Amino acid sequence: MPTFESIQRPERWAVPFSREMTDADVDRLLTIEPFASVDPTRFRGTVTLRGILKNDTRLVRYRPGDIVVRQGDWGNSAFLVVTGNVHVELGSAANLPNEILGRQPVRRKSLFQIIAQLWANSADPEVRDVAAYRDDPRIGTRGSGEQTRIYLQDVSTVLSKYQTAKLEAGQFFGESAALGRTPRSATVFAERPTELLEIRWQGLRDLMRRDDALQKHIDAVFRDRALKWFLMNTPIFQHLDAEEINVLVTEAKFETHGQYDWVGSFKRLAKQGIDTDLQHEPLIAEEGNHTNGVIIVRSGLARLSRRYEHGHRTIGYLTPGQIFGMDEIIDGWLGKTPKPLANSLRAIGIANVVTIPTHLIEKLLLEKSDRRHLTRRGGPKTDPLASRAKIDTTRINSDFVEFLVENRYVNGTATMLIDMDRCTRCDDCVRACASTHDNNPRFLRNGPIQNNIMVAHACMHCEDPVCMIECPTGAIHRDLEGGQVVINDQTCIGCSVCANNCPYNAIRMVEIRHRDGDFIRDDKKHAPIVKATKCDLCSDQIGGPACQSACPHDALIRMDMRDVQQLTDWYTR
């Protein structure tokens, strides 16, 4: 009897990126660059080059004008041009207007429209004006289901009017956003019929590990564009000159900890409740060890914890832009002996971190700082070191911090917190929400309660908006001005991907109706049309979030969890 050698398949390949990738496709890819010159012997064990191409990539065809990614979109994949070409919008003179990208610019209502809500709100739920879906000639949509694409209707005009760069066969794009889990930095569209290879993040990472040229290329592009921009915008480095920034850029170390797709495992873990041994969270730096640099979170979230009896007590969390290990470096530098880390740092879900080596911190920051300000926080506001953001939550009850972190509510930039000790259950918040949303309240005044604080089921406008990943038309997007996550009702195709991806169940799919109360149906199957709905933070109103301003008792707040100081002040009122 023949024996078959069985190998364990990597788990992520249980669900390939696309079921349509054939062996013939893979054979073809292996003949083109960069894959033709990749050394297959570098791939050992379960992760083979063939396997990556078969399971972590998909071939996608675009027609002229099709938009591949939009600036500000969230995506987990990079692209390689196989045939044809695409254009990257450079945005140096002017950006492509939101309208033609299928985004609704947040338009504030006029005072009259605001007042008209008194009488013009609909009696039936989820009423829409069908004409609005037909009328906008600027938005072109084609394809169906999850293959729906927004396209530019007049590519040649766009090309002549806006500055773009052409990318041709063999060139990559989108890798920085995919690897760094940051928004796409530019809009890309196809000029001609184009075939792209879309590579999901995990595949790209494995390819980079085994192919030096690719690693070098992506590393160089990443450092030059994304990392430089990030460091220049990190407050503690803002006073450095271009040359010093360049030194940081070359010496910085960049790492990803955790899982890109953390939502699935999070939903499983959430059922098990709080687990203080924190074994499930990847360690970035460990308490008691000596630090070799300052760690800055570039994207994602991280937990600060300290050993406590037989577990770990959470004492804070870090959001993008916040730093870890600075106190120890300062103490070590002042005392001339290195200090071990006082806390551990772990990735919550996923965290991309940048490490700046200690010697650079000493040379570029500490040596130039006033020693008196270094010994204690709270020096002048102009001193970037003294005024760095507070990250420890020691004044907040630790159970509550544990709860916020464990359930990842710290992901929110507008998490709805309700102090149940003050809430009289009057529902003024719900009524205010309804009257500002055509009588459809966009949140539920219930949710888990810890330490008498309820985290209500309302969109938190996450720092790491997993709902935005995979939206086929980019209908759910972050408003580039206000930062809130909003849905363009016009381009939403009702596919539910965002609602299924949201770890907090904050998106609701609804069937929409005509003014007379009848469901709006599609002209082919006559099934009711479904749209995704959620809190939009009242972005079209002039008074800010109506729920918060309607609360008579200072019970409800939309909390930006990145601001630990605000959270502490609110909690200890």
Added chain:
Amino acid sequence: MNTFAARRIRNLGIVAVAAILLIWFSGVMTTALRDTARASGWGLFAMICFLAAYSLRKKLPFLPLGASSRWLQLHIYVGLLTAVVFGIHIGWRVPNGLVELLLATLYGFVFVSGVVGLFLSRSLARRLTTRGEEVLFERIPIYRKRLEAKVESIVFEGLEASQSTAVAQFYADRLRHFFSQNRNFWQHLVHSNRSRFALLKEMQAYGLYLNDPEREMMTRLVTCVEAKDDLDYQFSLQATLKYWLFLHVPLTYALLVIALLHLLLVTAFAGGIS
């Protein structure tokens, strides 16, 4: 410090200072034989209009009229200050005209209901978090019905299984009434556990006369009784938090109507030199 306690002390301080200044000033004016009734009357009317306008603010949440919590803070402290202006206006005596007496009584009720309501808002909200699960008020009847159905099914199952009517009898005598409606409204409001305790004690005592399967049924019923009592607690507190405004607000409208009447009368019959 931005604590509620600090805010309360500051605002009460401001109201106290304003009250002293007003009393002093009206004293000076009276000694100078000047008429303070007109000024204090109009002042009081303006203050009451402002207090009543809070209702409008609540109905127009989409207008940028400022946060409701700001309004409420002003409402409370201006509301408290009206007592002093009211006192000055009536010369700290019970008025004798019919309309005036009615007006003063209405004002008194509105004022007292406001103070009581504020006390309830602050104290009951806090107490709601101490017992029972957080429930939406509108859903309480549904949960109660569910509990009632559960209890009935326990009892009926028991009837078949144990071939005895002991538990069913107890249910008919003592529990059916309890589960059929929200009960012990006032007791819950004053935080009394008397009825709950008595019923549970009674169930325990009754257990002495039951066999094992019946006792097990009783244990399951005890859990239901506790859940229902917690639900009653939530109902009683949440209903009070909602319904005290049904006194405060209609009385406010009545107060405004009578105040207008009073205004009409005093201006119509005002004599003196024009």
